[in-house]
Amino acid sequence: MPFYRNLSIRQKQIAWAWAFLAVPVLFYVIIRFYPTGNAIMISFQNWNLLGDRTWAGLENYQKLVADPVFWKVFKNTFLYLIIGTPISLVLSFIIAYQLDKVRFMHGTLRMLYFLPFMTSAVAMAWVWRWFYQPVPTGLFNNLLAQVGISQIEFLNSTSYALPSVLAPAVWAGLGFQIIIFMAGLRAIPVSYYEAARIDGVGWWTVLTQITIPLLRPTIVFIVVFSSIGFLRIFDHVYNMTTNNPGGPLNSTKPLVLMIYGTAFDDFDMGYAAAQTVVLFLILLIVSLIQLRLLRSE
Amino acid sequence: MMKSMRMTALAGLASSAVLCAGAANAVEIEYWQYFYDARVDAMEQLIENFEEANPDITVKMTTFPYADYRTKVAAAIPAGEGPDVVQLFYGWLNDYIEAGLIQPLPEEAFPADQIDEAFFPMVQAMKRDGQYYALPTAVRSLALFYNERLFEEAGIDGPPETLDELVEDAKKLTKKDGAGNITQVGLTTGMTAQDHHWFREVLIRQFGGEPYLDDYRTVNYNNEAGLKALEFYTDLEKTHEVTSSSFMDEPQAAFKAGRAGMHIDGSFRVGSLADMRGLKWGVAELPVGPDGTASNYSSYWVNAITSKAEGEEYDAAVKFMEYITSDEAMQIWLEVVGELPAKPSVGLTEENANDPVYGPFIRGLENAHTTIFANESAQRQVLMDMVARTDIQGMPLEESLAIAAEEEQKAPPLPLRRSSHPRPSP
Structure with a gap:
């Protein structure tokens, strides 16, 4: 190996660094970048999974823009985001803030809040689906009927179905966000609080002037993370509406479910890929905007 | 003593020669269906009966999960690796004919006018230009x-x-x-x-x-x-x-x-x-x-001969098709799977048509679409x-x-x- 012997120590170090890096780089290229590029290419083609791929140009995107179901689904996806993210952010912060002060059974309480996050989304969605059933099977409607209030058609309604599906999704994500918030709260130096106490500042000022500003990186992380989660919502919706996926009348259908249906029920891979590219762009734009807005000056 | 031993040896030789000859003539055909316990049990019984009656033919059954079945069949036949006889959902027939994946049933063994009469009328949906392409063992209503x-x-x-x-x-x-x-x-x-x-x-x-x-x-x-x-x-x-x-x-x-x-x-x-x-x-x-x-x-599932079956395999496939659309096969299918016979001659027997559970379904077939x-x-x-x-x-x-x-x-x-x-x- 005369070539290797002639290298300087620094060059040898670089060569070795690349040799070790090659494994993850190759992995990423094959597992992530190649399929992504392929999906973008398919979005400009017609393909039914079995036959040949034929070029379609912008046909799939034109179809998308003209498809009323797509716009309905687009709106639903943003409703999941706009309702879900703030609610889960506020709830998880309040719980984490209070939990941080509790000493009694702290570990048990934290575990209880984290439990839903570890539960399978499928099992959880089915349990909630049964909660929402009309009398005589549904828990909520049975309670309503007992106090003499008329039933609510939670899932069989174009206006209540989306919030009903969203509720367990918010609940399931809370545990994770609470843990992150608690870690963030613990990371704030105690000296700030001590200084505030010496100055005799009230709790509200402490919260708004010390805690929240210093939690900014945590908040950014949670907002970005949960936004992506709600934009990609699928398993809760699919399992709570399996009889009529995304129904009734597409009122709960998110983009990912539409992609799934187009690809694996109708085998229209090109159209499904075009929807995927749109989803990718939405995720990218939303994440960039949030990072920009929440970045500290 | 010596003599009888020699006789046994001879007999052994003779029988192994017969076995060799049998193996030389043996045809193996492949049958595909989707996986469903009762259907697989029933088909195993049918294959056993068929092989007993036709010792020179063996039938190998392969099953796939229902979700993958359609794509598996479509990908395998053109590649020459698929089955000789295949089970399809009736609604897929047009696609399979157009894609050239199945061939018409031979007129000698399956004369269209006799099938028109022998099967319940909705089976005529399996006919194109006067030729049958596929036939069911059982139907549902x-x-x-x-x-x-x-x-x-x-x-x-x-x-x-x-x-x-x-x-x-x-x-x-x-x-x-x-x-x-x-x-x-x-x-x-x-x-x-x-x-x-x-x-x-x-x-x-x-x-x-x-x-x-x-x-x-x-x-x-x-x-x-x-x-x-x-x-x-x-x-x-x-x-x-x-x-x-x-x-x-x-x-x-x-x-x-x-x-x-x-x-x-x-x-x-x-x-x-x-x-x-x-x-x-x-x-x-x-x-x-x-x-x-x-x-x-x-609705029903049908059996058809694929375009892959040729020569000996084709003849064996035709024989197998004849057996699995016979009255005997339909009765076995009813008893094992609980699906209804596709022919009035089996379905409308006194016993089947008056069966308290299956009777109403079978009688419903007469005016089914x-x-x-x-x-x-x-x-x-x-x-x-x-x-x-x-x-x-x-x-x-x-x-x-x-x-x-x-x-x-x-x-x-x-x-x-x-x-x-x-x-x-x-």
Whole structure:
């Protein structure tokens, strides 16, 4: 190996660094970048999974823009985001803030809040689906009927179905966000609080002037993370509406479910890929905007 | 002693020679179907019987999960690796013929005019230009399941025979709590289950219509008959209040739980109902329409010879096809799988036609229709949405029906390889 012997120590170090890096780089290229590029290419083609791929140009995107179901689904996806993210952010912060002060059974309480996050989304969605059933099977409607209030058609309604599906999704994500918030709260130096106490500042000022500003990186992380989660919502919706996926009348259908249906029920891979590219762009734009807005000056 | 030993050796030699000769002539054909316990058991029995009668042919069965089956078959046959005899859903036939994946059944062994007579009439959907391409062993149809205990409790002496009686009985069977919430439905409904078939092939015809024209290429229910059928169907929930489509999540769950007086479902439901303890149920033919029209929906899986089978394999495949469409095979299939015989000669025997459970399904086959779907799940969705628009959004029936007819006409056909044949517009 005369070539290797002639290298300087620094060059040898670089060569070795690349040799070790090659494994993850190759992995990423094959597992992530190649399929992504392929999906973008398919979005400009017609393909039914079995036959040949034929070029379609912008046909799939034109179809998308003209498809009323797509716009309905687009709106639903943003409703999941706009309702879900703030609610889960506020709830998880309040719980984490209070939990941080509790000493009694702290570990048990934290575990209880984290439990839903570890539960399978499928099992959880089915349990909630049964909660929402009309009398005589549904828990909520049975309670309503007992106090003499008329039933609510939670899932069989174009206006209540989306919030009903969203509720367990918010609940399931809370545990994770609470843990992150608690870690963030613990990371704030105690000296700030001590200084505030010496100055005799009230709790509200402490919260708004010390805690929240210093939690900014945590908040950014949670907002970005949960936004992506709600934009990609699928398993809760699919399992709570399996009889009529995304129904009734597409009122709960998110983009990912539409992609799934187009690809694996109708085998229209090109159209499904075009929807995927749109989803990718939405995720990218939303994440960039949030990072920009929440970045500290 | 010596002599007898020599004799045994000779006999051994002779028999091994016969075995060798047998092996030289042996043909192996491959059979594919999707995996479902009872169907695999039944087919194993059929193969055993067939191999006994034809010692020079062996049949190798391969099964696949239902979800992958369609794509597996389509990918394997053109590659020359697929089965010689294959099981297909009746609705796929056109695609398979056009893609050249299956060949017509030979006229000598399967003369079209004899098959026309021997099989139930809906099997004629498997004929193209006077030649049969595929034949079923068994078929399925719809019937009315009823809860005998609830009928007794409500003082009804037998299942309803007409749609009017259906509504009257359903009223007697419905129970509500103090607040007016339904706690027991007279009849289950839900387009998500079998009701979309009941609506298409039964109700529309009973109200004087013909759901599709032009070999199921043109939707034909946006008219008076379609409107009357939709009115009848939605009135069950809205006017008569004998049902609720979201009741207990799924129609069959409500019937199994003993919370439904009547339930329309396919013969394939019999097995899971038979296992329910404490549920006493009976089966009756679907109620007839206002003018006495009886109709039913039938679906089935067929067997066909693929284009891969040639020469010896082809001859063996024809023999195998003959056996699995024979009366004997149909009786075995009925007993093991619980699916109905495809020929009146087996189905309408005294014993089968009067069977308290299978009888109503088998009798229903005489006036059954099979819908030729372009994309069954998309077409089911159209009818689901049609009812949801009237139910949730209060849209007038005429308007919702017109939208449904238009959407179903546009339902995208499922692609299979390169053969795509869009539905011609009306």
